[in-house]
Amino acid sequence: MFSVSRDYAPPFGMIAPFFIIGTIFFFVGTVLLLFLDPLHGHFDPMIAGWAHWFLLGFVMMIIFGAMAQLIPVVVEVGHHSVDLYHVIWPLLLIGTLTMVTGFWIAPAVLPYGGLLVLTAMLIYLYDTLMTLKKAENITLTVKTAVAANLFLTTGIVVGFVMTLAIGAGIKVDVSWWLGTHAVLVLGGYVVLTIMGLSLILLPMFGLAHGFDEGPINRAFNLMVGGVILHLVSTLIGFSAGRFLAMLIMLVAIGFYLRQVWLIYKVRARKENDIWARSMFFGYGSLVLAALLAVVSLFGDWENVILASAWFLIMGFVTFLITGHLYKIIPFLVWFERYSPLVGKQKVPMLNEMYPKKMADWEFMLSAAGVVAAGIGILLKYNDLYYGGVALLIVGAGFMLVSVKWMLSFGR
Numbered sequence: 001m002f003s004v005s006r007d008y009a010p011p012f013g014m015i016a017p018f019f020i021i022g023t024i025f026f027f028v029g030t031v032l033l034l035f036l037d038p039l040h041g042h043f044d045p046m047i048a049g050w051a052h053w054f055l056l057g058f059v060m061m062i063i064f065g066a067m068a069q070l071i072p073v074v075v076e077v078g079h080h081s082v083d084l085y086h087v088i089w090p091l092l093l094i095g096t097l098t099m100v101t102g103f104w105i106a107p108a109v110l111p112y113g114g115l116l117v118l119t120a121m122l123i124y125l126y127d128t129l130m131t132l133k134k135a136e137n138i139t140l141t142v143k144t145a146v147a148a149n150l151f152l153t154t155g156i157v158v159g160f161v162m163t164l165a166i167g168a169g170i171k172v173d174v175s176w177w178l179g180t181h182a183v184l185v186l187g188g189y190v191v192l193t194i195m196g197l198s199l200i201l202l203p204m205f206g207l208a209h210g211f212d213e214g215p216i217n218r219a220f221n222l223m224v225g226g227v228i229l230h231l232v233s234t235l236i237g238f239s240a241g242r243f244l245a246m247l248i249m250l251v252a253i254g255f256y257l258r259q260v261w262l263i264y265k266v267r268a269r270k271e272n273d274i275w276a277r278s279m280f281f282g283y284g285s286l287v288l289a290a291l292l293a294v295v296s297l298f299g300d301w302e303n304v305i306l307a308s309a310w311f312l313i314m315g316f317v318t319f320l321i322t323g324h325l326y327k328i329i330p331f332l333v334w335f336e337r338y339s340p341l342v343g344k345q346k347v348p349m350l351n352e353m354y355p356k357k358m359a360d361w362e363f364m365l366s367a368a369g370v371v372a373a374g375i376g377i378l379l380k381y382n383d384l385y386y387g388g389v390a391l392l393i394v395g396a397g398f399m400l401v402s403v404k405w406m407l408s409f410g411r
Contacts, residue, residue, distance in 0.1 A: 010068060010082045012336040016407060017089050018065025019329060023403045025057030025096075026318075030396040033389040038306055038377045043175065049103030054313065055185065056096040056117060062321050063193060064088060064124060066328060067145070071131055074141055074200060080130035084123050091120035102167060110167035114160040121156045125149050140213070140220060144196030147224050151188025154231070155181055179242065180234040187249050188227040190317060195219060195256055202260065205275055205327055206267035215259040222252035246297060253290050257283065273351070274359040278323025281367050285315025292378075307378040314392075315370045322362070322399055326354045329406040337410045353409050358402045366395030 032050055040047065064085075072079050079085075095116030102110030128149050135142050158181045165172035199216055202208065226248035233241025260283055272280075292308035295301070330353035338347040373388025375381075 010072070010079060010085065012069075012332050014082070014085055015065045015068050015332070018061050018068070018085075019325070019403060020407070021089060021093060022058050022061035022065065023325075023400050025053065025061060026322075027393075027396040027400045029054040029058055030389065030392045033373075033392065034386065037382065038303075038385055039380060039382065043178075045103045049100045051313075052096065052103065053100045055190075056092065056099070059190065059313075059317055059321065061089065061092060062325070063190070064092070066197075066324070067128070067193070069328075069332060070197065070200070071128060071145060074139075075132060075135035075137070077131060077134040079127060080134070081127050084127050088120050088124050091116050091123070095120060099163070102163065107167045110163040111160070114156075114163035118156050118160050121153055125153050139199075140217060141196040141199055144192050144220060147220075148189045148192035148196065151184050151192065151227055155184030155188060158184060177234060180231055183227055183230045183245070183249070186312070187223060187230075191253070191256075192220070192223055194317070194320060195223070198256075198260065198263075201324060201327075202263045202279070203267075205269070206263065207269040208263045208267040211262045211266050213259070215255045215262065219252045219255035219259065222248050222255065226252060243297065246293070250290055250293060253286065257287065274326050274354070274356070274363055275323045277363055278319045278326075281363075281370075282316045282319035282323065285311045285319065285370065288374075289316060303378055303380050307374055310374045310377055311370070315374070318370075319366070322366070325399075325403065326359055326406075329403065330354050330409070333406060333409055348410070353406060355402050355405045358398045358405070362395045362398035362402060364395075365391045365398065369393075369395055 029050065032053065036046055036050055037044070038047075068079075068082075068085055095113050095118075098109055098113030098116060100113075102108070102113055128145065132142055132146055158177060161170075161172055162174050162177055162181060164170045165174050195216060199213070203211070226245045229248065230242050230245035233239070233245060289308045289310075289312035292304050292311065296304045296308055327350075330350050334348070334350055334353060341347050369388045369391030371388070372391065373385045376383070376385030376388055
């Protein structure tokens with residue numbers, strides 16, 4: 001647990017665009033799923049464009065906004081250059097839209113979109129690392145933030161080189177580097193960031209104390225080692241090294257899940273609210289994604305690879321983000337609008353500051369959609385996939401309205 005002070009967090013109005021834009025990308029991204037055919041495989045430009053729409057526009061946008069608030073509070077120092085966040089989201093927004101245009105319509109613009117995204121990432125990396133440099137207590141969360149951001153930058157550089165290969169014709173084996181690009185961004189940044197945040201947010205929202213942190217430390221070391229091994233193996237053309245790296249990262253996920261279980265066992269808050277249910281579904285999806293990934297290592301099954309990626313991104317990452325938004329946004333809104341009024345007048349409780357019925361519908365429809373579409377991908381049954389996507393679209397609509405409701409609370 002950690003103390004929270006208004007002295008370190010940036011103004012909420014500066015960070016709110018990240019949550020608004022990210023949620024819009026989430027909703028539109030679910031609609032765009034209707035125009036994809038999962039039978040085409042992960043090399044399909046339509047699927048590649050959607051992946052960048054979703055991961056950059058939704059996942060990265062939300063994570064950047066959350067980290068902007070959380071990092072200075074955790075390390076108890078102010079941002080090195082907080083005004084840079086006025087620049088980060090426009091660059092990331094325009095860069096993402098340009099990249100997707102390059103994948104779907106005009107490959108020649110891909111490098112320009114990649115350059116804008118790379119610039120946004122480098123600015124974010126600069127402020128984050130310079131802020132973390134001032135930290136006096138080097139916790140695991142600080143270590144994961146440093147490692148994750150270095151991997152993110154490397155992954156974006158690799159991605160930028162790949163855009164030059166597609167848009168400008170430079171000689172790079174895109175099919176060989178695609179896996180490492182995904183490992184650096186998903187394993188090196190997204191999963192490591194979630195590991196670090198989990199050590200803060202899961203105990204805080206679940207009221208858990210006194211648990212063993214050994215598994216998360218082993219998970220961190222193995223994930224970092226696995227990502228580095230995959231990158232080096234790609235550089236030297238060592239296929240067996242890439243295979244071993246994937247196994248190491250899967251073991252790291254196993255240790256991480258062990259840590260989550262230890263936190264869950266000692267939690268004091270037993271209420272299965274929207275946050276808890278989202279965590280259950282998210283971690284269940286991670287287990288399924290890991291099992292499918294193990295299967296995919298021993299055969300050339302495109303549908304298994306896509307199903308594993310589906311449950312990792314749409315089940316695990318998405319539900320961890322949406323579930324935490326129901327906690328993070330009310331907390332930040334309360335902090336901004338009501339904390340100065342404590343002791344002077346009645347202020348709302350945090351559990352009153354999110355729309356419970358809309359949240360319930362969002363969870364049920366989105367969870368059913370992820371399961372149905374995932375089974376459709378695995379069984380190569382497109383009708384089931386599109387039925388699941390239809391449920392996801394309605395669920396994402398509830399999420400969009402819920403975020404607007406929470407941001408407007410108390411105005």
